[in-house]
Amino acid sequence: MACRILGIPSRRRPQLTPDCYLQMTAEMSTKMKIDQDRSKEDGGLGIKDLATLNKSLMLKHIHKLLRGDRNPWADWIRFWYDGGRADDETPCWRYTKKLIPEYRQITEVELGDGETTSFWHDTWSEAGVLREALPALFSHCLNTDVTVAEVMAAGGLGPTDLQPRLSTPAASELVLLHDALHAIAPQPCPDNRWLKGGAPLADINWDSFAPKKVQVFFWILRHHRTRTRDRLHRRGLLDAPDCPFCPGAPEDEDHLFATCQRLQPLWELLLPEQPPPTSALGAAEAVREAPPPMAPCAAHTAGLAVLWIVWKSRNSMVFNNDAHNTAAIARMVRHHVELWLCRAPRRLDVEPLRLWCSTALLTA
Numbered sequence: 001m002a003c004r005i006l007g008i009p010s011r012r013r014p015q016l017t018p019d020c021y022l023q024m025t026a027e028m029s030t031k032m033k034i035d036q037d038r039s040k041e042d043g044g045l046g047i048k049d050l051a052t053l054n055k056s057l058m059l060k061h062i063h064k065l066l067r068g069d070r071n072p073w074a075d076w077i078r079f080w081y082d083g084g085r086a087d088d089e090t091p092c093w094r095y096t097k098k099l100i101p102e103y104r105q106i107t108e109v110e111l112g113d114g115e116t117t118s119f120w121h122d123t124w125s126e127a128g129v130l131r132e133a134l135p136a137l138f139s140h141c142l143n144t145d146v147t148v149a150e151v152m153a154a155g156g157l158g159p160t161d162l163q164p165r166l167s168t169p170a171a172s173e174l175v176l177l178h179d180a181l182h183a184i185a186p187q188p189c190p191d192n193r194w195l196k197g198g199a200p201l202a203d204i205n206w207d208s209f210a211p212k213k214v215q216v217f218f219w220i221l222r223h224h225r226t227r228t229r230d231r232l233h234r235r236g237l238l239d240a241p242d243c244p245f246c247p248g249a250p251e252d253e254d255h256l257f258a259t260c261q262r263l264q265p266l267w268e269l270l271l272p273e274q275p276p277p278t279s280a281l282g283a284a285e286a287v288r289e290a291p292p293p294m295a296p297c298a299a300h301t302a303g304l305a306v307l308w309i310v311w312k313s314r315n316s317m318v319f320n321n322d323a324h325n326t327a328a329i330a331r332m333v334r335h336h337v338e339l340w341l342c343r344a345p346r347r348l349d350v351e352p353l354r355l356w357c358s359t360a361l362l363t364a
Contacts (some may be wrong), residue, residue, distance in 0.1 A: 016217035025108060058096060062103045068116050068190045110192040111184070114148030117191045124148060124191075125180070134177060136169035137162075147158075149186065156181050204284055208300035209343040214308050221280055221307070225251050242318045253280045257310055265326040270306065283307065292359075302356060309333045333357075 065074045079085065089097075101121070109117050109124040110361040117124050120131045120138060131144070137223055138144070140163040156178045166174065168247040178191060194202050205218050208283035220226055229251040233241035245262045257263075257280035260360040267276040267283075271290055284303040294302075309332045324332070334357045344350050 016088075024135055036175075042118050043126070049226060055099065058099055059103050062100055063097060063107075063193065066103070066116050067193055090143065100154060106194045106196055109195075111148065112187045112189040112191040114152060114186050114191065117148045119146050119148050119151050120144050122148075124198065125184075127180075130177075134173040137173040137177065140166055140170045141180065152184070154183065162185060178287050201281055201284060203296065204288060204300040204303055207297050209297060209340055209345075210301050210304045210308070211340070211343075214304050217308060217311065218304055221257075224253060226255055226256075226311075228252055230255075243321070244314070255280065255312060256280070257307055258283045262323075263310065266306075266310075266329055269326060269330065280307070280335055290356075292352045292355055294356070295348055295350075298344070298353040299352055302353060305337050305340070 001072060002054060002297075003158045025081040038299060061073060065077055077096075081089075101128050104118065104121050104123070107123070111117060111124050114124075117245070120141065121144075123129050125133075131138040137157075141157070141165065142161055146161070146212070154161075154212065157174065162174075192203065201222055204216055205222060209216065229238055229243065230241040231252070233250075241252075243249045243255060243260060245260055246255070251260075251261075258277045264276060267286075271277075271286055274290070277286045284307055287303040288299040288304050290302075309329055313329055316322045316324060337353065337357050341350055341353070
């Protein structure tokens with residue numbers, strides 16, 4: 001009314017039809033979905049996509065299943081579906097089976113006993129996936145779900161595993177395959193898996209009960225980002241790259257954690273029947289494989305403890321000019337492992353790790 005009196009033209013609101021409301025709702029939903037998926041740095045809400053998160057969690061379960069882990073879910077799957085006791089497949093198992101080929105595409109296997117490794121579909125040999133490396137022979141195979149352990153136990157692929165008549169390319173590939181299988185010796189340990197292109201020591205990194213800061217320390221070491229004096233010198237932050245214990249020798253990762261002269265008595269103590277390691281990651285792997293036999297989680301913790309104390313003793317020399325001898329390093333390793341034992345799961349047998357602390361480390 002005031003607009004009419006003052007002579008100001010009024011703006012009429014457009015009539016919103018139901019179709020307009022539907023279009024506006026769709027546009028708002030799309031914008032909210034985009035904002036949710038964006039990270040907070042990009043202006044979004046940083047909410048993870050539930051479908052991607054659910055897929056990642058299912059791949060984690062598949063990893064435990066194919067690695068041979070013992071947990072309630074894996075035991076239930078093996079009992080009902082691997083044992084053939086289920087009358088019908090559930091939606092959960094159908095979705096799990098659908099993800100197994102994708103899991104095999106992104107992982108590779110360090111062969112142990114071969115019980116959980118697919119002969120044709122897993123990457124366990126230098127040739128890669130055998131169904132792609134030997135396509136002609138694979139096309140004549142009657143059972144494509146056979147494991148490496150089953151093939152090795154049978155001495156190779158026999159007549160019952162293949163079509164009665166082989167083509168010339170398939171016969172040639174069969175001869176090459178049998179020659180290669182003679183050089184493979186299964187080991188009395190479970191198969192080990194990791195992501196393709198990743199470091200094979202990821203199990204040591206994360207499958208342990210060491211504190212998170214120790215796991216992050218080893219992750220940095222695996223990616224060759226540890227701030228050694230040689231690295232700092234190359235970046236112009238130090239005048240010399242020399243090791244604080246070995247003047248004239250550059251302190252790179254392998255020297256700091258493995259080949260430094262101050263560590264040789266430690267390796268003679270921890271690895272009496274093995275040659276001393278020549279690399280930082282090799283040191284962690286050597287400590288993991290050293291006797292006594294123990295659960296993988298406990299063995300990984302022992303390897304992390306040794307490298308962590310080597311790093312701390314080096315820092316003590318750099319910052320406090322306090323040199324630790326072999327006995328002091330052994331005492332520190334034993335002390336840290338005893339503290340970390342309270343973080344171990346109750347179901348885990350930690351007595352072998354206690355025995356390692358009381359034998360290998362108490363002799364120093």
